[in-house]
Amino acid sequence: MNQVFASILSRKLYLGSSLAAIWMAMASPVWAGLPSSGVPSHLGSEKGLVAQSQEESAKEEEESEFKPFNEVVKDARKIEGLFTLYHHRNTGKLYLEIQPEQLNRNFLCVMTLATGIGEAGLFRGMPISDILVQFRRVQNRVQLVVPNVNFRARPGDPVERSLSRAFSDSTLISVPIQSIHPTRKTLLIDFGEVLTRRDLPGIAPALASILGAPYLLDPESSSLGTVEAFPLNVELEAVYRFTSAGNASTSYLPSLPDSRAFNLAVHYSFSELPVSNGYRPRLADERVGYFVTAYKDFSNDSRRDPFVRYINRWHLEKQDPNAPLSPPKEPIVFWIENTVPVEYRDAIQEGVVMWNRAFEQAGFLNAIEVRQMPDDADWNPADIRYNTIRWSATFDSGFLGLGPSRVNPLTGQILDADILIDADVVRFIRREYRTFSNSGNSESLVGATDARHPCTSTLQQLYLRGTQIPQLPTATDVRWPFPGVDLPELCLKMESTRQFSMGAIAMTLLHSIPPSSTEMDKFVNQYLSYLIAHEVGHTLGLRHNFHGSTLLAPEELNNLEMTRTRGMVSSVMDYVPVNLAPPGVEQGDYFPVIVGPYDRWAIEYGYKPFNAPNPVAELPYLRQIAQRSGEPELAYAADEDTLAGLDPAANWYDLSNNMLVYSQWQLENAQAMWSRLNRRTPIAGESYSEMRDMFHAVFVYYFQHAMNISLYVGGQSFSRNFAGDGRLPFEAISATKQRQALQTLNQYVFAADAFEFTPQLLNQLAPSRWWHWGTVPIIFPLEYPIGDRIFLLQQIVLRNLLSPVRLSRLRDMELKAEPGKEVLALPELFETLQTGIWTEVVDRNASSRDITSIRRALQREYVEVLIEMVLKNQPVPEDARTLAWYNLHQLRDRINVTLRRSGNLDVYTQAHLAQTRDRINKALEAPLLTR
Template structure:
């Protein structure tokens, strides 16, 4: 979906300079009449205002039209509308005072696409007459001056407003406003409102909505788009209220709010020229004298009638979680919730697209998505309306295609620096290594065609400020409305639901796990529990409420907090002390994974958040407190552990706690719990998960789900190596915390040990001949199954899948960014304190991967019982090639590259010596191992010789090895 998000505000502001569409402040739309274009380009006055007697009379213009009367009290509406339904024609009279007003146009695709109902965009505009034409103009709000008169005059002259379009005036109502052809405006110039939408035949357009109220009008047309699809385009015109008493509040980096920002070129002090306001609602006490008062005007949400009745109470509960936060700042029942219901007719007259109403909308589109956008006043940051979208796909997630999911999981938390390096070193890239062999050449060719990407393809570098929802960073930059981009909370919930379905199926006949045992505490789902769509209500209900609370938080102005899950240790989360009483993380604004306890505490704790957390209370206190004198003391609580905060742009940094989908104060405990969970389910796939009459393909699906647990745990722990905790404290805040604190060496080593044991050991994958013989696949040539039916072999590709995971684990450990961070942390740590060093990291990885050279085991070795297993041979070859890459000039960038290269070369020399020793005088080595070690020796020799030829001291680009090895197969290198 596309929507136009246009910059707006007073006439003293500039557009975002990185958007080509608005890069020129005086840009004029094509097709303007020559006289008007010349007048606008010259910046001269518009001339005398048009008079009513210059036009035909109103009754002549509106002949055959019917006036729209929506106001029961007879008051005039904001725009006066006339419609002629037989041919979809509509006229509108602008307000009499239109020249002194700022208008807001909210845009929604209301039907005809998978995400219909999601806010598409908005415009903050004013109308200006030029003889017999009206121009729709976007005020410039990005640059202002609140300084001396000279700076104000300069800013007004340099940063002018922008004409978006123009339209003829049909007539002017005496003592009223100009009349325009509304369908010519909204359909004839639809691309100005909905970029990308093309109407196939305007004559087939029909009016779906035409409602006029005192401060807004709602207009919608159903049109055939260029592919024939019927879509409903909804336009909401409203008056931006002024002088409402709303006071903007300055943003502070210690608390995560969406912001409305501008440059003030009248200020010169450091840090003053960029002004940021938080986005929030205008809430006031009905009685300011009371400590706790009802609001003068509450935030009212309507739950759309399309929401399944069985889920409505949980949606409502998630909304109302937030009232406790507002009560702490003195407002009771700040949020009110009502059900729209088709059966009773309750609130069915309200359109969700109407800007006066806030809706939670439910889409049955089989996509796992939730998003909570809001529209804001671009001058002050005041939130004007919100519409939350929930979809059903995450609830119906029976399993995930984990070989589409695994590359995403493996890349979680990678920095732009790492992604840029992977882009030029595809043999390191999990997106290539985990792809099916048949797809790799295509992926490499596509990558070569597109060339380098900004920020290495990091989502922040792919932002299109006109779009919403295609990218997690859309809505965070370049927009005025707060749309928070692609919120992935529902995607995580779909993995949670799939994991729970796996868990429930596996424990169905396990008395120790399903609550049937007399000794088992009543803390897990029972077989006879009430189910909602096949899942116990006690799980899916709170999970839905948690998701709703997350999205409501966005509509209140709050950004993600990906550090909130670090409040409690896992053992305490699964304790009587917390269960059902205290939320187990600091915030619902994190992507908190489902809590399935596998021997990590005394009870099965809450599966999900049961209310908002302490950080949420604190954030609302800062944003909505009425006593501005308390703001300083509120912010000084930043060092309290339960108020930890990090957001989207922090997830690619060095802080291992600033990440999505991790859990507990010490995520190593959670990672080990996930591996216990994986081992438990792998042992029960054949007997419990697949039942009589079901396809054996389900065993494959279940196993791949456990690989998801495993890769997520590996990725989570890899972030600890070279990590540094980042604090947002300011100088003088209580606690006197350093902004950067190196992760203790003991924690880094524990993380490294976890990865070695769970990625490089053959037993870590739980594979057996019995399981492998039953991991088949179903093939259907319909819908989304067509590609997998051709691409997936019935026999699971063992070596290819495992080396893909192991190669990704090596990337997590040995990519240049991680190695640089380890190297830099050595300098940050005093010399008399323990630190994980580069030599230790490289040597530990090498020793773990080449263990057979130091401890060859007992022979004799044969083809069937080789000295080094096939999985380990693949891993060793992969590791060898990674070391060679690191010795090359393009093995990294920056000052750390040289020591990394020399240490990698030293590792190669030591490996060569070990391989030579293993081959000397041993006749009982099997052919597989002998060939493998001979090839390793030869490769090392050639690599070291090549370095002499290519002169590694030269910083110019240098040839790399000519082959990329995928396990036991070779593919051409793209470099």
């Protein structure tokens, strides 16, 4: 497919050349044999083409209406490239010259924040969006149009004619033509108006969502920055001024000197899409985790699935196609930005080239290279010609790293990638414990602590997975408006600051390792290498694999021979926590140092060359690779698989193939850290605030591992395997493991001695009292509310175990079980929880004893949950409702027995038992609510 053919397709000339275009499309090895063409059917608008035809018939008359071309561009600096630009530096005017053949042709427009404000997600280098655009002439104006490529048909198919009318394109901007060149017939438009006077990225409406108050674009104060043109791309920068316009609801933005106004610079890259470069789209398989470019195919009604899906990948070709291992013709090159501190560049490079081992399995030697951006480089890291690893300073992010890539929306070919690293990440790990546990002026178990932060509601939903917690503070559901970054991913990355801080805290508390030490350097460098490897994986086209942490047994995690040959995890595309050795075990690697077997297998699927003429002919080879998905080390679970809370192995921040053991180890580590804190006293002259920050960070860590354990109850493993891959998609977690999970939760969460802290420790948990821009002290509660925190943790875990979804799964597991296979049934769940939570009255062998305030709160919550079921306030299965009724009867009877022997019990306990009995009686006698 040559340039002429591409031009014919893009302009949709269906006259004498249409038959030739169709013939070339069908004969091309790139497109032949596809379910339908990889080229969209309506690259141009019919309305636009009709208007263009009308214009051409009367262009001589029209041209006389415009200013002379030379007069408009007089005294302007001419910049030649993909488009010719004319820049008037004195006035700021920028004109874009459009060749006739560039009309109705596809260009990729990439928008990136060149400057930010350092908070609320508005960070330097943050991707905003990348869109396919066309310049279309309509009468005396030029429109900037996003063509609809989601619906396609094979060129020449009759249905193709209807698509442009059935599905609308999106016209973003329309500007008048300033002049037409008398001989070249090129169109001249005021592109400065497009970039500075129009909100092309849609930032203004997004700010209201992100910042909680409206900010308006001030076009009079906006201006152009960098203006550059190259043969295949144009690089432009627009500096936008946003103002509150006197709005009374202006947000307080501590990163700004004055919150009423700020500037954001957006870098625009306009580039040609590659044509006839030998790239062949590769069809996707849902067993292997790639981002995909998908469209709906209207050419073949007999296909079961109307969608055609291509994986997103780079164009790699072997220098020697016949060699089993060959260097690529053009390697993937990443540049380390010159803003990255020198001491971390080696660790970052190791994280990038870690992937070369995976590419060897696909037949490529040294597929990826790393180069250092010179200090005196004259190019912009946002230039689409360079793949860069950027260092971005932020005020409140904690997002750690992002790895977006820019893709040809027609074929899935990755064209550019940039990795963004939070410049504060090392400082976070080394010293600032308060950064992890205390974002703002409050503390939380789940989610960000700022109610208007877009991650607050998102993280609560991710961790609680539908569990209804009464009176749990919830934030306004703030939508993330920029498509360049996925909000749940951004929030989980921000949450990872707490996860990774535990390594530094544990090293300090358990091993007395100071921030400035060789061991801490090892920790930091391993973390950076793993972080970069994860983000590079995204830029190679790979999605998350939240099953990737289940490669090794818990006792193998600190075996260096294992972690450095086989790997610590099967995929670095998981969110992996710091590997903390349990007490008495020598510490191994903290983070993965090599890519795992899944990573190598996925790269083989995506990049191994095949001697096939077209994408469909590759399918037998690809299916042969994908059918290995049934192997345990190749298990794959993407983001959507974790949201159901079904498979305990499909989870973030877990580790090992036996999370029950691993999470119990971490609960024991947390208890050991609390014990060390109990013996620790700040040096004279130091603040107590670090004690509080570290205590709360450990508390959150404890909560998250308790939630991980709860996933086993009613859990099932889920695989994306196809028929013949070796196992069924669903398999229940064994009853033995489910019982073990319940016993662990009873011991470490619900037991009377699960949380025991000395008054000496609790009375040291004082917060920081600094109050100035950027920091607000905790005002309420000033003291650490230990009773409320313990109750909230217990409440969340309990309601998670008794949630309607989990109870329904346990009921259904009885139906799905093979004859004779043991299951954890609903009666056993209720009995186990009742015995563990109400041990003081249910256990006939236990002597009567006083019930502490922590236990009383938990017991009230348990009774409340059962009463909600009985009164039909919860949509639980009827069997669960009946069991709740039954267990309340049993509990009432045991309370009666205990009260008859209550002579030695304190007043708290007697009152608690009497009131609980009264609540149960009233609930059992109350009329049922109708649904």
